[in-house]
């Protein structure tokens with residue numbers, strides 16, 4: 001289907017926006033009146049630019065508050081309409097969006113509104129213009145798509161139809177299945193927007209918090225399914241009012257927007273057994289293959305891995321890259337980069353078919369990452385996530401193959417294997433926590449759903465020393481892969497990102513780590529007084545937690561024992577133990593951890 005986007009989604013001036021839409025690969029645009037009015041280019045110049053860029057102007061929105069008024073006001077509304085029809089002729093577009101009256105309506109009478117819409121449509125017909133009538137969720141008398149549909153039927157003009165907007169339908173909790181009862185010839189236009197579930201008035205929710213499909217909590221797949229089953233064949237158009245996207249890079253937002261539309265149409269097709277040219281079975285990850293830390297000199301990281309009980313598993317045969325292992329947890333330490341400071345750079349995911357996962361990622365528009373591979377080395381396909389992390393895919397054979405490139409021969413190998421029985425750490429990656437800059441956050445949510453096949457858990461807010469931190473975990477259903485995203489607000493430095501390793505006995509790991517000289521993140525004794533008050537823990541257990549600096553949480557499903565190693569530049573490690581069905585992340589301990597960690601900016605990218 002054709003793809004389109006409302007210029008209101010993007011930052012900058014109209015010309016800049018049009019270039020970005022074309023560059024991203026959209027077929028068309030909806031132009032908001034405010035964008036044209038503020039432009040120095042004439043309608044003819046905008047028309048010529050769109051033609052040159054290969055963009056159709058699918059709809060123009062120049063008029064509101066027309067129907068449901070007294071006759072005097074209506075006469076003036078028709079005068080305004082004629083002036084805007086002139087502009088549309090100059091723009092070369094024939095579809096006008098008309099929102100239901102939210103400002104000036106005084107006549108609560110459907111026969112009046114239908115007659116006025118009919119009269120407007122007749123005027124438009126003389127100019128070859130069609131009108132798409134849209135029920136705004138906050139319209140004075142018309143705020144339900146079924147009411148708009150009834151008025152359109154009642155007015156009964158060939159050039160009058162409806163514009164459906166998923167936000168207005170889903171924000172009011174209206175049942176979208178009624179769309180399938182509508183006449184497809186009257187479905188003139190479709191606007192798509194997602195949104196988070198918020199307790200907010202409809203107008204503010206719509207004007208500030210809309211999101212691209214796949215980033216919020218609305219069922220856009222279900223909504224689009226109804227519309228296509230109804231017989232709609234027009235463009236799929238994005239209309240997302242969002243303050244972040246209005247302030248950030250226009251090209252990046254346009255690309256991100258198209259990715260969301262591709263994701264939505266693929267998912268809708270898959271759900272309904274339709275095919276699209278991009279559709280490929282999604283490759284849900286089955287586990288974490290590795291986490292990569294990069295930097296110029298990572299000896300401090302290696303010392304900490306050694307103290308935590310990781311075993312050195314070899315040096316790469318041709319690169320300044322080393323592998324550390326603790327059971328199934330594999331950490332790649334890459335010193336090839338000339339940039340100082342340790343940072344979390346790569347994430348390897350295990351999937352059934354690595355090539356299919358990479359194809360799907362690239363098909364959906366994720367930028368691929370090039371990494372030099374020498375002869376005889378395993379090639380890994382990768383894409384760049386919006387937060388700067390490189391994501392690699394491997395199946396079991398590929399994983400074995402790249403691990404075979406690490407050949408040992410480093411003194412620490414003996415040190416690791418010399419350890420007494422039970423001393424070596426066995427574990428797996430439990431989660432990684434990626435502090436995500438505010439302007440990339442929504443895009444990263446979409447990336448994690450559409451490219452990585454992860455599902456969002458509910459958003460939580462963690463109290464930190466500088467206010468609440470918005471946090472969202474995205475995971476596989478079985479918890480084998482979990483990415484925690486923490487939103488970093490505009491004025492805050494980027495905090496360190498962390499790697500959590502799951503073990504069977506976190507206290508034993510803490511004891512051994514201390515014996516090897518690791519000082520854990522210091523935890524105040526007030527925290528342990530509070531733990532005692534909350535859980536009435538066994539005094540010996542509590543004093544060992546306090547002595548080591550280990551944290552504890554419990555809920556109805558089980559318990560969580562975890563601790564943090566001190567931050568090194570942009571990275572730190574957490575060791576976690578999950579007891580029984582505990583499925584959280586110790587959120588109640590986050591304020592203590594956040595307060596204890598330094599607030600310095602972490603190296604990025």
Ligand SMILES: O=C(O)c1ccc(O)c(O)c1
Pocket residue numbers: 061097099134136165191206207239
């Ligand atoms: O908020 C508004 O004014 C507005 C304008 C046009 C739309 O299509 C819409 O959904 C909302």
Ligand SMILES: [Mg+2]
Pocket residue numbers: 134165191239
């Ligand atoms: Mg709309």
